[in-house]
Structures are given as structure tokens and as C-alpha cells.
Amino acid sequence: MTRTEAERLPGRLAGDPCDTWILDPDVECADPATVRALADEAWAVQAAGLEERAPFYRDRFGGGLAKVTLDDLPSLPLLAKSELKESQLADLPYGRHLGVPAGDVKKVFQTSGTTGSPSILALTTPDVQDVWRRIAARSYFATGIHAHSRVLNTFGAGPFVAGATHGVLEHLGACSIPVAPGDTARVLNSLTIGLADTLLGTATFATYLATIIEDRGLDGHAFGIRHIITGGEPGGGIPAVRDRIVAAFGARVTEMMGLGDVSPSLFGECPEGGGMHFSGQGLVWPELIDPDGNPVEIRPGAVGEPVYTSLVRSAMPVVRFRSGDIVEIQPDGCACGRTSFRIRCIGRADDMFIVRGVNVYPSAVQEVAAEFTPWVSGRSRVVLTGDAVTVEPPVLVEVGLAGEGAPEDLAARIEAEIRSRLTFRARVELVDDASFGEAGYKTRALIRR
Known part of the structure; x- marks a missing residue:
């Protein structure tokens, strides 16, 4: 089905072109058996040639991957980001996990490199057009971006994977208005003139x-x-944060999520709300694991870390790659017609810290602090000293102020709410929101000083 044909499908709510339409109904609305058949077919081809194409996987699996079915995947070792980085350093510039001749690489992204040198993400032309762009088109279309949309895109064109967004908007036929991350003046000008x-x-x-x-x-x-x-970070699914954005703009807010080693856009929340739909059917195989790496069934209410396997990608496919995200599976069924599971992102596994035996995610702290509008801006962060995962209370939490007029006991109120709901003692410091910077791309919910 072409994009034009798909856009002729009626929306669930007549007269609103931004409401629930389907881009790829043969996949997105397919029953589980059909989706599984697509995945089995794709994996059979991928597994048969993966070890031959990538020395990293030849050494890792020793010639047995072709016999592994999707049901057998949980028996294989999990893949960490650090292992891909070691592979890259062992055979510069791309690494031993490159699955194609170097001459076939036609697009290269780099990570931020905040903990060392940047990692390389290489793609072939089919990887970009048939995998990343297809998955992203599903997720962006699900959120409500269609050909009639005029999109002010604050994700930069490079070097990070968020730059792939620009090609996806073109693929959907939307009007794309790119601005540099953090270019507040240009963003405000674009908004005020109705661009x-x-x-x-x-x-x-x-x-x-x-x-x-x-x-x-x-x-x-x-x-x-x-x-x-x-997108780009947890936060858009926090009710208080979302309410603040809605109040400021009077706009609908939906959320998306992905990761560069798999697909920068892998989930998209439709206008019905209720969580982000998985958009990688037939192209990416998802699993869920607990903190010890044990499989967790993907069912409503389950919490765990998503693990992904590339079913189609050629240049740098991953097999049981740990995402580092912590998500909660949302209830089944959606009026939009999509049949994939939905998630909310709770936070990042590497941001979790422990206070007196209690596991805490910074996004949970953000959620509590953001509820104190209109006095707070919605931005906050946990500040820890050193590298220890286990910390002693009180935990420093910086909360951005919004304007003037906050009550004198605001910090104490936030501290009490954190203690009540998250069961640890915090020391809240109210700071000027400008101290967080312009938030051009991401703002860390946890920093260490």
C-alpha cells in the first residue's frame, strides 16, 4: 500500500486529519500469527548469512546461528554496547560486527561519546531506506505526522541518529522545517509567524x-x-510534564522512542494515547528481560529492559542487544487498530540508583517534582557524587523554577512528596531554570559531580 493510498483511509474521528490513520495496515494491524510469520521468514535469511558476513558473530556463535529459531533466541548471550565498542576498536573504523564490505556503507552516524570516543553506526542504502525509514515512518505516522503536517524539527541533522528524522519527514511527504538544536531564537520566530x-x-x-x-x-x-x-529521552510520558506542555501550547502531545544501534524511531504513540506502539514488526524482534537477564513475558503490566535482534539490517545488525531502557508494558488493544504492544519508558537502567535498599529512577523524581506547577518549570535532575550506585540520603535534587511567586516552603513540600511516594529522603534545591541550559537535544535526569 502506498502512502497516498493509506491516507485515503478514513480516520476514526471524521474531520480531523491528525487523528488515527494507518500507514502500513498489512503489518501494523496484522494478527500476531501473521506478524510472527513475517519475523520467522526474515530471521531465517538473516541467521543463515550473519556469521558469514560479520566476523564478530562468527566468533561469537561458532557456526551454529543458522539453526537458531526466534524461540531459541533467549538461549543466546545478551549483547552489550561495550562489546560493540570493543569490536569497533579491534578493527577500525567500523568494527568486526560490520556485516557488509566497507564500500557498501553509505551513511554513518556517531554517538555523543560522552563516556569516551564516539561509537560508529554504519548503514547501507537499504538499511536506511528499507529498515530505518520504514520503521520510523510507521512510528511517526502513528503519532499523527502526515503529508499535511508542517513540522518544526528541532533534532539536528547530524552527527547523531536523530538526524535520520529529516529523511523520514520527507518520506511521509510532510513539510519539514529544520532548526538547530538549542536555537531558541529561530524556534520562537518560527512559532510566532505561524510557520x-x-x-x-x-x-x-x-x-x-x-x-x-x-x-x-x-x-x-x-x-x-x-x-x-x-522523543530522545524519557519525559513525554510523565503526566505532569505532558500537562505543562499542553497548557503552554494548547496542543496534543504524543511520544516516540528508539535507539541508534537498532532504529532511532522504534515506538510511536498514536492520538489515542495510552503508550507507544512497537513499530518494528517484521524488521526487529523484541524481547524483555529482568535485571538478571532472565526472560520476561511481554504482557500488560510487565516491567523490564527491552532486548532487540535485527531481522533485516545488513551493515551492523545486532543479536539480543540490551537497550538499557526500562519500560512498562501497557494494556492490550487500541482503537487505532494497531495490534503491537505498547510501552511507557520508566527510565534508563544505567541511571538507576539505590537508597537504603530502594531502587530509584530519576524519571520518577522528575514526575514528582513536575507536579508542583505552576511554580516549577518541569525540569529537574538528581545530582550524585562519585560513581557508586548505592548512595546515602539525603539525595540532592535540583528543581527548576518557573517565574516568581513560589511559596517559601516549596522545597520542603517537594521533599515531603518524594519521601512519601518514593520512600527516600531528598534535599531539594530550587534553581533558576536557565541553569539547565537550553536543552537543545537531551537533558540528563541524573548527573554526577
């Missing part, structure tokens, strides 16, 4: 814009922004 009806960016950048709008006395509802899609 866009859709805003794409991180949740922290959207909340930062909300604070700027308030400080300057602007009417965000007059911008004509109907839809805001957040």
Missing part, C-alpha cells in the same frame, strides 16, 4: 519553551501548534 503546526523535539526542550513563553508573556496558544511529539 508550523507540529513541533518535534525532546520533552525538556518543550518544557523549556513553555518557561520562555511564560517569562516573555507570549500566548503559546496563538502559535497554531496543534501537535507536539517528544
Whole structure:
């Protein structure tokens, strides 16, 4: 089905072109048996040639991967990001996990390299057009971006994988209006002249814009922004953060999520809400594991770390790659017609810290702090000293202020709510929201000093 044909399908709510339509109904609305058949077929081809193409996997599996079915995957070792980095350093520039001749690499992204030198993400032309772009088109279309959309895209064009967004918007036929990450002046100008009806960016950048709008006395509802899609970090699914963005712009807010080693856009939340739909059917195989690496059934209410296997990607496929995200599976069924499971992202496994035996994710702290609007901006962060996972209370939490007029006991109120709901003692410091920076791409919910 072509994009034009898909857009002729009626929306669930007649008259609203941004409501629930389906881009790829043969896959996105397919029954589980059909999706499984697509995945089995793709994996049979991938497994048969993976060891031959990539020395890393030849050494890892010793010639037995072709006999492994999708049901057998949990018996294989998990793959960590650090192992891919070691593979890259062992055979520069791409690594021993490159699955194609170097001449077939036609697109290269790099990670931020915040903990060392950047990692390389290489793709062939089919990897870009038939895998990444197809998955992303499903997830972006699910959020409500269609050919009629005019999208102000605050994700930079490179070197990070978020730059792939620009090609996806073109693929969907949308009007793309790119701006550099953190270019607040250009973003505000684009909004005030009515250039866009859709805003794409991180949740922290959207909340930062909300604070700027308030400080300057602007009417965000007059911008004509109907839809805001957040991604790149947890936050857009936190009710208080989402409510603050909605209040500032009067726009619908949906969420998306992905990761570069698999696909930068892998989940998209439809206008029905209720979590992000998995969009990698037939192209990526998902699993869920507990902190010890044991399989967890993907069912409503389950919490765990997603693990992904590339069913189609050629240049740098992954087999049982640990995402590092912690997600909760949402209830089954959606009025949009999509049949894949839905998630909310709770946080990052590597950001979790332990206070007196209690596991804490910074996003949970953000959720509590964000509820103290209108006095807070919606941005906050946990500040730890040293590298230890187990920390002693009180835990320093910096909370951004929104304007003036906050009650004198605001910090104490937030501390009490954190103690009540998250069962650990915090020391809250109220800071000027500007101290968080312009939040051009991501803002860390946890920092160590």
C-alpha cells in the first residue's frame, strides 16, 4: 500500500486529519500469527548469512546461528554496547560486527561519546531506506505526522541518529522545517509567524519553551501548534510534564522512542494515547528481560529492559542487544487498530540508583517534582557524587523554577512528596531554570559531580 493510498483511509474521528490513520495496515494491524510469520521468514535469511558476513558473530556463535529459531533466541548471550565498542576498536573504523564490505556503507552516524570516543553506526542504502525509514515512518505516522503536517524539527541533522528524522519527514511527504538544536531564537520566530503546526523535539526542550513563553508573556496558544511529539529521552510520558506542555501550547502531545544501534524511531504513540506502539514488526524482534537477564513475558503490566535482534539490517545488525531502557508494558488493544504492544519508558537502567535498599529512577523524581506547577518549570535532575550506585540520603535534587511567586516552603513540600511516594529522603534545591541550559537535544535526569 502506498502512502497516498493509506491516507485515503478514513480516520476514526471524521474531520480531523491528525487523528488515527494507518500507514502500513498489512503489518501494523496484522494478527500476531501473521506478524510472527513475517519475523520467522526474515530471521531465517538473516541467521543463515550473519556469521558469514560479520566476523564478530562468527566468533561469537561458532557456526551454529543458522539453526537458531526466534524461540531459541533467549538461549543466546545478551549483547552489550561495550562489546560493540570493543569490536569497533579491534578493527577500525567500523568494527568486526560490520556485516557488509566497507564500500557498501553509505551513511554513518556517531554517538555523543560522552563516556569516551564516539561509537560508529554504519548503514547501507537499504538499511536506511528499507529498515530505518520504514520503521520510523510507521512510528511517526502513528503519532499523527502526515503529508499535511508542517513540522518544526528541532533534532539536528547530524552527527547523531536523530538526524535520520529529516529523511523520514520527507518520506511521509510532510513539510519539514529544520532548526538547530538549542536555537531558541529561530524556534520562537518560527512559532510566532505561524510557520508550523507540529513541533518535534525532546520533552525538556518543550518544557523549556513553555518557561520562555511564560517569562516573555507570549500566548503559546496563538502559535497554531496543534501537535507536539517528544522523543530522545524519557519525559513525554510523565503526566505532569505532558500537562505543562499542553497548557503552554494548547496542543496534543504524543511520544516516540528508539535507539541508534537498532532504529532511532522504534515506538510511536498514536492520538489515542495510552503508550507507544512497537513499530518494528517484521524488521526487529523484541524481547524483555529482568535485571538478571532472565526472560520476561511481554504482557500488560510487565516491567523490564527491552532486548532487540535485527531481522533485516545488513551493515551492523545486532543479536539480543540490551537497550538499557526500562519500560512498562501497557494494556492490550487500541482503537487505532494497531495490534503491537505498547510501552511507557520508566527510565534508563544505567541511571538507576539505590537508597537504603530502594531502587530509584530519576524519571520518577522528575514526575514528582513536575507536579508542583505552576511554580516549577518541569525540569529537574538528581545530582550524585562519585560513581557508586548505592548512595546515602539525603539525595540532592535540583528543581527548576518557573517565574516568581513560589511559596517559601516549596522545597520542603517537594521533599515531603518524594519521601512519601518514593520512600527516600531528598534535599531539594530550587534553581533558576536557565541553569539547565537550553536543552537543545537531551537533558540528563541524573548527573554526577
